Amino acid sequence: MKILIAGGSKSGKSDYAQTLALTLxxxxxxxxxxxxxxxxxxxxxxxxxxxxxxxxxxxxTVEEPRHLLRCLENGPGAYLIDSVTALLTNALFPQEKDYRFSPKEGERCLSELLAFARQTEDGVFVMDLIFSDSCRYPAETEHFRRLLGAAGRRLAALCDTVLEASAGRIFIHKGALPK
Amino acid sequence: MVLIFGGAYQGKKDFVLAQFGLKKDDICVCSPENAPDFTKKCLANAENFVWYCLNRGVDEMNYFRCNSALFEDKIFIFRDIFCGVVPLSKEERAWREATGRVMQYLAGKADRVSRIFCGLEQRLK
Structure with missing residues (x-):
């Protein structure tokens, strides 16, 4: 079973995602x-x-801030990806390139994330919500928001269950909680 | 009337295209500079139309109240611009507030109100 859980900062999404991964x-x-x-x-x-x-x-703990598919070499199990936001940030603004904006690397990362989501049996994906304000961001930041938005939509389509966390509570947008 | 809203990049237009069997050409994407094409079934980025009104000194609430017949069969799409820090610029503050008021008014009139989250519909009315 695959689950997407999205929420704002300190919404309780990571803690809840841990519980979900344990259940899975x-x-x-x-x-x-x-x-x-x-x-x-x-x-x-x-x-x-x-x-x-x-x-x-x-x-x-599997340290894999770049190449998600490599995780699968660990074999079957429940994978907790915390977070999709960090993965895309690492790719789009790579540390080894002095955090220079790298849109192609961002696209590659999104493709790998979706490939991972398709291949893994049990996974929980944690994502931030950064889409509901009136700011005008610099083009590179806006690109990041667009990429994370695309990741959210496409993961939501792939996942069995989609949850939104706020104040430690959850709202079910799709599917049901694992038993 | 239908009111659809949600954060940026959540798939609001794609949802409307699929849900109401529309073609891209049925959607007018509002801009802050030009008046929208009211012959279209769907008005997307309607928050930009509110900006257009404010820019021309039009009272947005009065406008929507007086022209409600024009909007009876429309699908409005608004971007959720309400959860950030209060904008520094006076114009943006006024725009955010006016957009919120218009959305509340339209939500009251609408037969269906939905929030789109990661491409999924959360039905509110």
């Missing part, structure tokens, strides 16, 4: 796909807090 895994393996490439101490702290919240839950 049952007694089987569960993989936490770590997607963030830390930029500074603030990012390090965020990573530490995410680690602490999943400690003792039996997740195997």
């Amino acid at each position: 895994a049952g007694p089987g393996r569960r993989f936490y796909v770590a997607t963030m490439i830390p930029f500074d101490a603030e990012d390090q702290a965020r990573i530490a807090s995410h680690r602490a919240r999943r400690a003792g839950l039996g997740f195997e």
Whole structure:
């Protein structure tokens, strides 16, 4: 079963996604796909807090901020991708290119994400919502929003269940929760 | 009348095309500079039409109230521009507020109101 969960900052989407991944895994393996490439101490702290919240839950951490399909070499299990936003950010503004805007790499990343979603049996995809304001962003930021929007729509079409998180509660847009 | 809204890049126009059996040519994408083509079935980016009204000193609520007959069979698509930080510029603040008022008015009149989220419909009315 595949699940997309989207929400704003601190909406509880990551915590809920962990619970979903545990349910999907049952007694089987569960993989936490770590997607963030830390930029500074603030990012390090965020990573530490995410680690602490999943400690003792039996997740195997897979560091794969670039090539999602490589994760599948770990074999069957429930994959938690937290987050789609970070994956696309890493691709579109690559650290090794001094964060220079790389639209082709962004497209490649989206294709790989969708290929991964098609190939994996059990997966939970976490995504941010950055689409509901009146700002006029620079072209590169707008490109990022468009790419993340496309990722959301296409994952939603592929996934069995689509959820929106806010204030730690969830709304079901499609399908049902795993039993 | 139908009111469709949702964040940017959520698939609002594609939803309308599929749901109401329209062709791309049936949709007028509103711009802030020009008056929309009211012969079209669907007015997309209607938030831009509100900007167009404000720019010309037209009272947007009065306009929609006086012309409600014109809109009875229309499908309106609005972008959700309401969840960000209050805009710094006075014009954008006025635009955001006016758009919100128009949407509430149209939602009251509409037979169907839906929010589009990742291409999926959340029916609100």
